[in-house]
Amino acid sequence: MERTNAWLTYSEGELGELERISSLYKACLDEGKTERECVKAAVRIAVEHGYRDLKEVITSGGSLSAGDKVYAVCMEKSVILFHIGENPLEEGMNILGAHIDSPRIDVKQNPLYENEELAYLDTHYYGGIKKYQWVTLPLALHGVVVKKDGTTVDICIGEKEEDPVFAVTDLLVHLAGKQLEKKANIVIEGEKLDLLVGSRPLKKEEEDAQDKAEKEAVKKQILQLLKETYQIEEEDFFSAELEIVPAGRSRDCGLDRSMIMAYGQDDRVCAFTSLFAMMDTADLKKTACCILVDKEEIGSVGATGMHSRFFENTVAEVMALKEGESELKLRRALQNSKMLSSDVSAAYDPMYAEVFEKRSSAFFAKGLVFNKFTGSRGKSGSNDANAEYLAQIRRAMDEQNVAYQFAELGKVDAGGGGTIAYIMANYGMEVIDSGVAVLCMHAPWEITSKADVYEAYKGYKAFIREM
Incomplete structure (x- = not known):
């Protein structure tokens, strides 16, 4: 299905906001070239927006209530941020999850x-x-x-x-x-x-x-x-x-400056736009959570990868501070949550058209990409989002005028890839893969469209507010 090129839809005001987000994003890419540097940058930005260290809240004997904002760091390589909403945690959270390690x-x-x-x-x-x-x-x-x-x-x-x-x-x-x-x-x-x-x-x-x-x-x-x-x-x-x-800074790409060329955009383009979305939301009904995690590129293993219990343990701590300790309520909170597993998608490259199936490809400037399933060949290793959840996602994006598209990673037998989605789906929560289309993925210098970076930021904000 043909999607409109987002550049054709922007007003002058929106173009100014797009450039603001792009500039902020490039600055974060330059500041965060490793997972440790990304965590430092995320914590710095979070503190500037009123977030507190969860450890300090626990140590001081404090509690959490609606409107409070906290973060937790694991071994300086992963960080989780929570913006507490009005509803009980056991009703679930809206979770944005991305990885901050890169090849x-x-x-x-x-x-x-x-x-x-x-x-x-x-x-x-x-x-x-x-x-x-x-x-x-x-x-x-x-x-x-x-x-x-x-x-x-x-x-x-x-x-x-x-x-x-x-x-x-x-x-x-x-x-x-x-x-x-x-x-x-x-x-x-x-x-x-x-x-x-x-x-x-x-x-x-x-x-x-x-x-x-x-x-x-x-x-x-x-x-x-x-x-x-x-x-x-x-x-x-x-x-x-x-x-x-x-070595070197991120740069505008193209005579029209419509693209960004930089190292590590897989997956920091999703990580930083998720972070920006968390910073720019307020008065939430459901608690919002942003996970910036390490080790995805090698299987999400180890203490700082998504397979560890860091996320689960941190939610348990937040639950105890807000509503009291309860293993059952913790399980309900995890199962009732909804998540965007935000990772990049392969942008259609006409120079290598033979490995893409055009009708199911992600294109530059067509907006945030959703992948119903990932995996390789016969969907091996995939999370496969259900149709009801896809309908909710579509409604949320349309409510906030977000440009989006649905895609797969290349032809059926051409290869494939995975994300952290299947790990979080083990809790029984609704999860779908989403992200930004990238050219030259995993190369030392990768390319994204500024329009897609902007639409990702808008889409993540829409998800936090509308789901």
Whole structure:
């Protein structure tokens, strides 16, 4: 079914609001290139809008009532926000859920080595990437190093204009005959994604030394710089979390500035628009909840992934503060909730039309995308939303004049993908996948339409208010 291009429907006032949301979104993308940075940004924004730390409410012996706003953080990598509504929690919540981890390259725990007077950091890629896309790009290093005394050192190198950047090297085309005969998935192997970090050897102190060269002198030079700048020893890498991401800021894309090109839009485009929607709503009947979660790209596993009990435990705490402890009421609250599992969708790309089924594809500027089901091939691993819930969603979107579309991820046998929807559906709640159409998904630089970013923000607000 043909949907109207949203750009054709905007008034001057709406175009101004669209640019405001786009600018705010780009700023958040630049501030949050890792899941830890996203949590910090989300908490900062939430506190500015009157949210309190749930731990502090519990510690102070406080309670929660309609209008209160709280957040809870898990291991600095996931965050949940609640805006308490008038209705009892057991009647359910309206939940927005998105993930804040993105495909990248991680630094190993014993990473620094020297090879022929070049210093490298050994790496292991994270999530589904085309490894050949990550070579010969300016790369930045983000993360934390935690020393034995508990001191945390924040690392961000490569983002400022005066910073150095890093690179993963590739073979020159003049010698790449055999390399170019390989299949794309092995033309660059995982073990060759090591990060080039230095080439200058450390000189010996002695002026009269005939041979100023020293064993692993380049590595020693890097270690000396790390010690001088960050007070880091080599062993501190054991307790570090360092992520390699594309260096540079998000940018407007296209002569008409209608698009955004940036790293990590899967799935921060849904995460930040969900966050904005939470901040811009008031006087709610049902409690609104926003989940920004880690580890979706590798199966939602671990303590900070959606499979953990963090969400369930946090709802139990909120329930106890608002209505008293009750296991039965907690189960009712979870089952009676409604959720948008907000994750990106593949935008139709006419350059690769052969893998799309056009009638069931998501298009740029056609609005928020809903996926009744995801999974792969025979809907394997899918949450499949029921028709009654889809009708409610349509009504809510139409009530607030939100542009939206329904789509699938490519042709039936072309591949597929999953989200956190099926995990939340285990509680018996209504869940549907929704999100923003993205070109070049999982590439170092992804592209979205500003119109779709704006419609996602509007759609998430509509969901919170109307469901």
